[in-house]
Amino acid sequence: MDTTRPQDAPNSPDSADVGVEAPAAGATARRARGKAAIRSVNEQAILAAAESVFADYGFQGATTRLIAQRAGVPKANLHYYFPTKLALYRRVVDRIFQVWLDAADPLDTIDDPRTALTRYIHAKMDLSRQYPLGSKVWATEVMHRAPLIQDYLETRLTEWTADRAAVIDRWAREGRIAPVAAHTLLYMIWATTQHYADFGHQITTLNGGQELSDAQFARVKDEVTAIILRGVGLVP
Amino acid sequence: MDTTRPQDAPNSPDSADVGVEAPAAGATARRARGKAAIRSVNEQAILAAAESVFADYGFQGATTRLIAQRAGVPKANLHYYFPTKLALYRRVVDRIFQVWLDAADPLDTIDDPRTALTRYIHAKMDLSRQYPLGSKVWATEVMHRAPLIQDYLETRLTEWTADRAAVIDRWAREGRIAPVAAHTLLYMIWATTQHYADFGHQITTLNGGQELSDAQFARVKDEVTAIILRGVGLVP
């Protein structure tokens, strides 16, 4: 007989699930200099992996094991940097929210509605193209009634939306665009542009299984802009 | 010492999680006549509960315990009617897909683009209002790369989309609408109308915490229709 203690089950340990394809954040970190570099590299690797897993499965469906695996670190190490799954999620959402708000600069800095709307729609389309994971995390969270980010919606997003709606309302009052309701227009822009991130898989499938090429996407961007500009009474 | 067998843990049984607020499907069924009625009533109760839980949490996040609880039946009974969580999910998606496709009748039966688009947009908006759960289940699934409904996307949705795109392309070719790409227009209609279901929580929050009233929603429906009609060169 062997000498294994009787209650030791033959289950595989947690760290056995580190995949072969893992980006080996640890090795990268060790190549960099200093402990600060190690912390920075590992945190970034974990945050990137978390964003991708949360986008794929939502908060409930995501597992810390899979996040650790994609980040190339043992699960215990993930919990060394981020004490709980929720803390990790909040950090991911923080980053997404900031990127989003920054895209809206044109609405503040440009007075001509045609130019401002064109730039804003283009910026949002580009974000959907280059940074689709963030949009998916946000959409999943809001669809599930935002149990973890309700404070964002009630404070920062509410204020942001009110400010931009005021600009659009002024344009309409001054007769520079057709008299559309600002919120309806904003929602249409958000919905349409984010559709290319959130429903990217469906769009790819309906494009014959091929992701939209850069040329196709550029054309779509212009078409979307044209329809919306005409929709508010402007000439594209 | 007591007589309990040593490996019997004192964990609470599964059926203890039937909540007080459960709609008591069992009682309803027993009031109806016959075993066929029992089966029908229980299946419908479970499907309705499943749709709501899948909409709230996605496939991975949903638990059969919660579905059974919302349906008012013990978990074991749920598995009597639906052998696996996946089988239940497929039945839910089947129903959603059928409702969706039926809403597109106007595009087939009406030749005038202004009337056809108006009716289609109105039908999709009404669906988002009256049946938001379906839209959420679909969105969650597609966002997570549709691992369970890819066959729908590749066959039925692809054919459906191609047919309706042909109609829109013909309108554009005949100069009855502006020369827009059919897919871009369809995606914009889907994205905008479904936004009022999928992002309903965000819209409510930005509406001061109040759900859009019937009057507000009717106004939004007209505004959305007007912007899109103008967007394709029609007079609303």
Added chain:
DNA sequence: TACTAGCCTGACCAACTGGTCAGGTTCAAC
């Protein structure tokens, strides 16, 4: 009334979950 096919469910299980922890390793400062 007796029978039985279909309906119902408490108790159970193996697998998996988020999170912990003791004990080891590495690095920068002295």
Added chain:
DNA sequence: GTTGAACCTGACCAGTTGGTCAGGCTAGTA
């Protein structure tokens, strides 16, 4: 070199998960 703070991780745990099953219950028929 020595020190100690920061980093790392295999093994572990209590709670939860989807799913099973033996055995009881009930409606409809003969």
